[in-house]
Amino acid sequence: MATEPLRIGTRASQLALTQTGWVAERLRTWSEDVAIVEVSTRGDLRQDTPIHRFGGDGVFVRELEQALLDGRIDVAVHSLKDVPTAATPGLEIAAVPLRALPFDVLVTGSAGLTLESLSPGAVVGTSSVRRVAQVLGARPDIVVRPLRGNVDTRLRRLDAGDYDAIILAGAGLERLGLVGRITEVLQPPRFWPAVGQGALAIQIRAADRRAHAAVLPLDDPPTHSAVRAERACLAALAGGCLxxxxxxxxxxxxxxLALGACVLEMVGRTVSRLVVEEDVRDEDESPEGLGARVAAVLVGRGADRMLERMRDPAASATHPDGGTDVTGVTNA
Known part of the structure; x- marks a missing residue:
């Protein structure tokens, strides 16, 4: 009797399908019969609403996880930065492939511009409070306006003149073959990416031996160790994906292994930030230990109070440039 295809679940966006196609191609190379199954998530269906208003953490992964638990798919491919740090019982991240570009990038309507060279009053599009805070911290004289949607949607709005520049995850443009659109790579210590940014998470049912054996060769141990440290730091700060x-x-x-982390606070257009960078102490310190230690240093410097103030609707509910909530993080 022929073995049933390994069913790989994915969101239906162009980027998600491209990422999943990459996974499927490698599994087929290793003689694994696969089928791709598209799954709609709440994050995809509600493009006009700030994410925290309809579910917060996990809005791009919950339906895929449920499909795994229900046995409708055997493997789920996620952007790791969308996956909550609290593991879902019965599921595990079995592989984290080699990371793509982990940083945010600036894409401008006019060639050659950088964040520093944008004109005062220029309009930059992003709905991520992490990105908003860092943009305004660097350029308090520009305007930041909300922007949600898939990568192609955001690029169309930039090209239509709705924005002078937009900020995207560089990995998405890299995977879509659009690196030529990148004007500037925004990287530490000036601009910190989201936890897990640029990495994929290959998730399976914990007891599924066939799926585990199939996807394990996709794992890149250095990348997996790095994101374990980042996610442990985020978990210890009780921050969540948003x-x-x-x-x-x-x-x-x-x-x-080294880890740097940044906690941001934004009240109106005033931005504060804490940054801590540490290396592992010795060979006995795990990535999780490094992440927890960096988080503890941040808390000792007041990061917990900063995050609590950012959770206060009176402090964070209004976009600095008027009218629209920015506390819901987008995923590209």
Whole structure:
């Protein structure tokens, strides 16, 4: 009797399908029969509403996780930065492939412009409070306006002249073959990416031996260790995917794992930030230990109070440039 195809679940956006196609191609190369199953998520269906208003963390992954639990799919492919740090019982992240560009990027309507060279009053599009805070921290003289939608939708609005520039995750443009649209890469220490940004999460049922064996070769151990540290830091800060927290972990020249994290607070157009950078202490410290230690240093410097103030609707509910909530993070 022929083995049933391994069913890979994905969101239906162009980027999600491209990412899942990459996974499927490699599994087929290893003689695994696969079928791609599209699953709609609440985050995709409600493009005109700030994310926190209809569910907050996990709005791009919950339906995929339920499809796994129900046995409708065998593997789910996520953008790791959308996956809550609290594991769903019965499921596990079995593989994290080699990371793509982990940083945010600026895309402008006029070639050659950077964040610093934008004219005063220029309009920049993003709905991520983490990005808004960092943009205004660098350029308090520009205007930041909300922008949701898939990558192609956002680029169309930029090209239509609705914005002078937009901020996107560089990995999305890289995977879609659109690196030529990148005007500037925004990276630490000036601009911190989301936890897990640029990485994929390959999720399966914890007890599914066939799926585990199939996807394990996709795992890149250095990437997996790095995102474990980032996610442990986020979990220890109790921030969630929507919090104004940035982090980036990577290997150093000496082979150690390093982690930097940034906590942001924005009240109106006034931005405060805390940054901590640490290396692993010794070979016995796990990525999770490094993440927890960085979080503890941040808390010792007041990060918990900053995050609590950002959760206060009176402090965070109004977009700095008028009228629209920005506390719901977009996913590209």
């Amino acid at each position: 919090a104004p927290i940035g982090a980036w972990s990577r290997g150093t020249a000496t082979g150690k």
